Amino acid sequence: MAERLVVIGGDAAGMAAASQARRLKGPGELAITAFERGHFTSYSACGIPYWVGGKVDGPAALIARTPEEHRARTIDLRMRTEVTELDLERGRVRARALDDGGRESWTDFDKLVLATGARPLRPPLPGIEARGVHGVQTLDDGRALIDTLTASPGRRAVVIGAGYIGVEMAEALVHRDYAVTVLDRGEQPMSTLDPDMGARVHAAMCGLGIETVRRAVVTAVLTDDEGRARAVATEDAEYPADVVVLGMGVRPETALAEAAGLPLGESGGLLTDLSMRVRGRENVWAGGDCVEVLDLVAGHTRHLPLGTHANKHGQVIGANVAGGYATFPGVVGTAVSKVCDLEIARTGLLEHQARAVGLEFVTVTIESTHHAGYYPKARPMHVKMLAERRTGRLLGVQIVGREGAGKRVDIAAVALTAGMTVEQMIMLDLGYAPPFSPVWDPVLVAARKATAAVRAAGV
Structure with a gap:
């Protein structure tokens, strides 16, 4: 009887793991079931700002492998299906079909891969759930933002946060001829740089016509009579907005793992060994934006959500799940971005x-x-x-x-x-x-x- 592998998450880490495992073991030896709650698989989330900005086509151009292509490789890929519970003792997961009246069912596994990704930070502020407020993490998010931009009655955008996501989205909105204001709590934009280097980014953004407000503490998203975002309020001022983009970073999506008692690090990411196996669990692996990785320079684990890491994690996991051997030694924290x-x-x-x-x-x-x-x-x-x-x-x-x-x-x-x-x-x-x-x-x-x-x- 074939072993049963269940993969939760259909993007980089999850489907790289499933694909690598399938290359090493045929369906007679390993049955693979994968769950993805969105509409897309194996896509470049890093390309979303350039799709939004009109620099690249999307969403098809950002997809490396479609659900049909995965299924052709004998992977039972179930789209628009959200896993709601892990039963690690019995070796099964409960999933809900999002487009089938919420029908739920259990699927058994011998080996489990968690690739649940990350979620955009969305602080509990008044108006944060209003129409016209967008996080940008998945292709579904990108498509929703483009729909809002297309239907927007004005050309004013506020980006909350000036990290990689915020800066890249500011550029995308500039390319769409929006007047862009970036609100950031920090002394300088790009907290991934030291402040003296961030100051150079700030000067360049201002030179590009992007209003960048530092030390801005956002208190609310203000709405109109129809419940749509019309401005962002800080402790000191209000900034008119026809669209609001959240660029405050992401956190590991590990609610399922936490509920199942799996070990989490300081950032909330899953903790694994060098083989990407979840610590203390013989048949559970994790990779991608939901894990913490070893920082080779600092000597401790931290959350570094990047597609480059996720694809490597998937390759390592797939090899190990299929009975081979591979390790992920860690990272040095390399990242590159641009604004215009x-x-x-x-x-x-x-x-x-x-x-x-x-x-x-x-x-x-x-x-x-x-x-x-x-x-x-x-x-x-x-x-x-x-x-x-x-x-x-x-x-x-x-x-x-x-x-x-x-x-x-x-x-x-x-x-x-x-x-x-x-x-x-x-x-x-x-x-x-x-x-x-x-x-x-x-x-x-x-x-x-x-x-x-x-x-x-x-x-």
């Missing part, structure tokens, strides 16, 4: 994160250009680097600049993963030609300056 032509990237630790784990460090910031200064259209780029005091070990890098800036962070990501010192980085054999880089790449210039700072700091 400004590229924003980071990897490793920020200053406050390094302090929190007891590291002493030096920091340097350099200004260079993305290619040789004499080559036409050279644009400025700022690189900030953190290195451990005494050892010189690289701890983190942040980059803000124009064309060619963002992906340079990958140099630092590799160096962090390898545990390199900033002095070792100086002699990295990077590609050079005037259209692509100065003779000393900006990352290497920062490494030279950081090396000098480490030496000056002494023991």
